[in-house]
Amino acid sequence: MSETIQGLAVELKQTFLDYLASKGLKNTTQRMIILEVFLEQKSHLSTEELYLKVRGKNPKVGYATVHRTLKLFAECGIAAERHFGDGQGRFELVHGEDHHDHLVCTGCGLILEFENPQIEELQEDVARQHRFTIENHRLELYGLCPACASK
Amino acid sequence: MSETIQGLAVELKQTFLDYLASKGLKNTTQRMIILEVFLEQKSHLSTEELYLKVRGKNPKVGYATVHRTLKLFAECGIAAERHFGDGQGRFELVHGEDHHDHLVCTGCGLILEFENPQIEELQEDVARQHRFTIENHRLELYGLCPACASK
DNA sequence: ACATAATTGAAAATGGTTGTCAATATAAAC
DNA sequence: GTTTATATTGACAACCATTTTCAATTATGT
Numbered sequence: 001m002s003e004t005i006q007g008l009a010v011e012l013k014q015t016f017l018d019y020l021a022s023k024g025l026k027n028t029t030q031r032m033i034i035l036e037v038f039l040e041q042k043s044h045l046s047t048e049e050l051y052l053k054v055r056g057k058n059p060k061v062g063y064a065t066v067h068r069t070l071k072l073f074a075e076c077g078i079a080a081e082r083h084f085g086d087g088q089g090r091f092e093l094v095h096g097e098d099h100h101d102h103l104v105c106t107g108c109g110l111i112l113e114f115e116n117p118q119i120e121e122l123q124e125d126v127a128r129q130h131r132f133t134i135e136n137h138r139l140e141l142y143g144l145c146p147a148c149a150s151k
Numbered sequence: 152m153s154e155t156i157q158g159l160a161v162e163l164k165q166t167f168l169d170y171l172a173s174k175g176l177k178n179t180t181q182r183m184i185i186l187e188v189f190l191e192q193k194s195h196l197s198t199e200e201l202y203l204k205v206r207g208k209n210p211k212v213g214y215a216t217v218h219r220t221l222k223l224f225a226e227c228g229i230a231a232e233r234h235f236g237d238g239q240g241r242f243e244l245v246h247g248e249d250h251h252d253h254l255v256c257t258g259c260g261l262i263l264e265f266e267n268p269q270i271e272e273l274q275e276d277v278a279r280q281h282r283f284t285i286e287n288h289r290l291e292l293y294g295l296c297p298a299c300a301s302k
Numbered sequence: 303a304c305a306t307a308a309t310t311g312a313a314a315a316t317g318g319t320t321g322t323c324a325a326t327a328t329a330a331a332c
Numbered sequence: 333g334t335t336t337a338t339a340t341t342g343a344c345a346a347c348c349a350t351t352t353t354c355a356a357t358t359a360t361g362t
Contacts, residue, residue: 024339026339047318061341065340065341067318087318088317103283106286112283114281116277132256132296135294140290141274144283144286146281179359181310216309218350
């Protein structure tokens with residue numbers, strides 16, 4: 001199991017390196033630190049949160065660099081930026097083609113992911129009805145998780 | 152047809168006035184102007200956009216007042232605030248219980264509304280599976296409208 | 303009309319994000 | 333290994349939408 005997780009990390013790292021090379025960008029110490037810390041964390045971290053984690057490992061890395069690097073992650077497809085209504089962007093790892101949506105607890109901030117192919121199909125029906133060419137979508141369900149609901 | 156639209160406007164106005172009374176808030180000239188202009192416009196206006204429209208009718212109304220009044224509309228349930236990824240909140244009229252979602256054109260900014268009870272049901276299934284108590288949700292499909300796709 | 307409390311508008315503050323720029327580090331060429 | 337051209341960095345400032353502040357004004361109940 002830990003092998004597959006490591007394998008994933010290596011693969012994402014390679015994707016990023018390839019992207020840098022293809023754009024004539026450079027592979028720097030900071031970018032590697034930020035990528036490693038990003039891969040270690042659970043998903044849905046804000047720039048601020050990741051910045052603090054990165055600082056813990058190397059205090060010389062600046063906020064702007066973390067921000068710019070996260071944008072690069074998004075550009076090369078290994079991360080996606082999301083907004084959950086708290087006014088700040090959050091970044092999540094993207095693995096392959098599978099799309100997922102989110103359950104967000106308005107009590108404690110817990111974010112769960114889910115997939116539902118049936119919903120995806122119905123979305124495509126809606127798009128077809130309106131002759132829209134869908135590029136992406138987002139679906140978020142807001143409410144209380146079991147723990148918060150029982151309080 | 153124009154009777155039902157007018158009827159709706161009267162009803163929403165009354166809902167707002169009732170809300171003000173119930174909270175010990177006051178019915179002011181500005182609030183009435185802002186509500187009237189809001190009802191005249193098509194939905195999904197940003198604070199800035201509504202502010203400019205209100206200014207056209209009465210140049211003395213300030214931005215902060217428009218903003219605070221829109222928040223009041225949202226509180227009393229006649230409007231809802233949405234975010235479509237362009238970094239600013241947009242407000243839409245709420246009529247009754249019916250929920251709707253959005254198709255957003257990434258080319259021209261067109262926003263279409265749609266309803267799909269089947270999707271809503273599936274969402275409830277997902278919530279049940281995770282024992283979440285859903286308060287609200289949002290679903291947005293981003294892509295190109297027919298006009299933009301054919302360019 | 304009076305008193306009490308809410309509202310207003312202008313301006314400043316806030317918070318997240320993005321831009322600037324001189325100093326530094328990288329990758330390729332020599 | 334050195335040189336050269338170019339990208340990157342970090343500290344800071346700028347930005348934009350939103351929110352707060354506060355003295356002056358206005359609305360409502362008595």
